[in-house]
Amino acid sequence: MLDNVARDGLVLLGCGKMGSALLQGWLTQGVPPGSVWVIEPRPSDWLIAQGVHLNEALPARPAVVLIAVKPQMMGAALPQLQALSGGDTLFLSIAAGTRIAAFEVAFGASAHIVRAMPNTPAAVARGITAMIGNGNATPADLDLAEALLSAVGQVVRLSEEGQIDAVTALSGGGPAYVFHLIEAMAAAGEALGLPADMAMQLARTTVIGSGELARQSPDTAAQMRINVTSPGGTTAEALKVLMDEATGFPPLMAKAVKAAADRGRELGK
Numbered sequence: 001m002l003d004n005v006a007r008d009g010l011v012l013l014g015c016g017k018m019g020s021a022l023l024q025g026w027l028t029q030g031v032p033p034g035s036v037w038v039i040e041p042r043p044s045d046w047l048i049a050q051g052v053h054l055n056e057a058l059p060a061r062p063a064v065v066l067i068a069v070k071p072q073m074m075g076a077a078l079p080q081l082q083a084l085s086g087g088d089t090l091f092l093s094i095a096a097g098t099r100i101a102a103f104e105v106a107f108g109a110s111a112h113i114v115r116a117m118p119n120t121p122a123a124v125a126r127g128i129t130a131m132i133g134n135g136n137a138t139p140a141d142l143d144l145a146e147a148l149l150s151a152v153g154q155v156v157r158l159s160e161e162g163q164i165d166a167v168t169a170l171s172g173g174g175p176a177y178v179f180h181l182i183e184a185m186a187a188a189g190e191a192l193g194l195p196a197d198m199a200m201q202l203a204r205t206t207v208i209g210s211g212e213l214a215r216q217s218p219d220t221a222a223q224m225r226i227n228v229t230s231p232g233g234t235t236a237e238a239l240k241v242l243m244d245e246a247t248g249f250p251p252l253m254a255k256a257v258k259a260a261a262d263r264g265r266e267l268g269k
Contacts, residue, residue, distance in 0.1 A: 002148070005026075005035060005063045006032055006035045008063040009035050010036050010062060011038075011062045011084070013080070017120070018068055018094060018118060020046065021122040023036065023052070028151070033050055034051065034053070038052050039077075041055075043055070060084075067092070074102075082106060090112045091114070094129075099268050100113050103134075116149055117129060117167045117171075117172050119175055127153030129154070131149065131157060166261050168264045169257045169260035173257075177256070178207060182200075182203045185207075189202060225239075
């Protein structure tokens with residue numbers, strides 16, 4: 001699947017945290033460094049050491065151009081790529097808030113475009129990315145995009161672009177929600193008399209272990225919750241609070257994720 005990338009080249013516009021994670025994944029999968037062109041005005045020492053073409057003239061017809069710049073940099077960044085439009089190059093964007101229509105304006109109505117939303121656990125190859133192609137994206141384009149994105153974790157395919165806002169709110173922002181859960185658990189433990197460093201260790205390791213258990217177990221999340229909840233026990237008492245239909249975790253999370261999705265739609269206008 002990545003043979004044509006090695007042959008025709010891959011252009012990476014932006015090599016921050018997510019771009020670096022993807023590049024590391026591709027190199028680990030065997031993509032030759034000499035087949036990768038990176039445009040990055042502030043390259044890290046790690047990037048400089050990888051042996052890729054860094055801020056050099058781009059190939060005329062690369063197999064893929066992956067756009068990984070921040071939304072506020074998009075206006076200045078896209079003109080650098082317009083010379084690559086007009087062929088079969090796949091334009092793959094992981095930039096939040098920039099819709100497919102904007103790329104069709106920049107690269108032409110016939111451009112092959114895939115828009116994707118990864119999340120930050122990609123840095124440890126535990127990410128999940130959702131993607132959707134435009135009307136010109138072929139099955140081969142989608143397969144190639146999935147192969148590139150799977151270098152940092154799992155990939156799901158969406159049925160329409162509007163779902164990206166929900167993905168951004170759920171899995172895109174999800175790591176921050178989990179980190180805040182760790183903060184809150186540690187603070188609760190500290191309030192009950194535990195030393196701060198011990199409370200944080202207990203909270204962090206509990207979340208890490210629970211995530212790994214969820215990954216490996218065939219059970220649903222609901223069943224795993226039931227498995228660790230003895231009727232009338234201490235966990236059951238805590239869950240009465242957390243699962244309260246009016247003030248508990250479910251309505252609070254629904255409100256938070258909706259707020260993020262609403263903001264995503266605003267930013268995409």
